[in-house]
Amino acid sequence: MLKFYYNPISPNARRVWLTLLEKEIPFESVLVKLDGDQFQPEFVTINPFHHIPVVVDDGFRVVESLAIMDYLEAKYPTPAMLPSEPQALATVRMVQLVTGNELFPQIISLIYESEDSAQAARAKQHIDKVLQFLTQMLGVGVARRRHRSFFGSEQLTLADIVAGIGVLSLPNLGINLSNYTKLYEWSERLMQRPAWQKTKLSAEEFELFKERVRALVKFRRNKANNNK
C-alpha cells in the first residue's frame, strides 16, 4: 500500500493528504514529528533534504509536494484533477506557483513579524494583490463577470488544493476574506467537502504550526549568519 510520510500541521503535506483523500486512494500514513524525526538517518535516506511530504508507492519514492500531486494524478486519474485544455491547465499551474512563490512567503513573514510592523503591512499589501489575482483566475475561460466554481474547472483541481490551504489560513492571521466575495464563496465550497473538514487544523494545531514556522525561520537565519 502507498506510504505517506506527513505531519498534520505541514501545509505541504496537507496538499498531498487532500489529494489522496479527494481521489480516495488507500494509503498508510507515517507521522514525522518535525522536532527531529526528519533528521533521523532512516528518514534522510528517504528524503535527503529532510522535508515532508514523501510518498513511497510500489517501491517508488516521490519527494516535493507538487511532483507528488502530479504523480498521483497520472497514476490514479479518477477523479481528474488536472484539466488538459491549454488555458485551464495554465490557470492551474499559475495558481499553484503564485500560491507557493507569492502567498506563502508573505504568510511566513506575517507569522514571524510582529503584527503592527511595517513589514507586516507590506506583507498584507502583497497578500491583497495575490487575492485579487486569484479572484481573476476564477474568471478565466468564462464570459465577462462570471466565475468558475474552481480554478480552471467546474470540478476541484490540484490548484484548489494548493491555493485553498494558503487562503483558508488567512483569517487565522487577521485577514478577512469577506472583502473578496468570489474567493470567499470558493473557500466556503471547499470547506463543505469532507476531505477538507477532516484535514482542517484546529486552533491549537494552527498555533503549533506558527511556533514551528518561527523556529524554522530562526534556524535558517542563524545558519545564514554563521555562513557569512
Ligand SMILES: N[C@@H](CCC(=O)N[C@@H](CS)C(=O)NCC(=O)O)C(=O)O
Ligand atoms: N518544496 C517542498 C517543501 C517541503 C517542506 O518545506 N516541508 C516542511 C514542512 S511544511 C518540512 O518538512 N520541514 C522540516 C525541515 O525543514 O526540517 C515541498 O513542496 O514538498
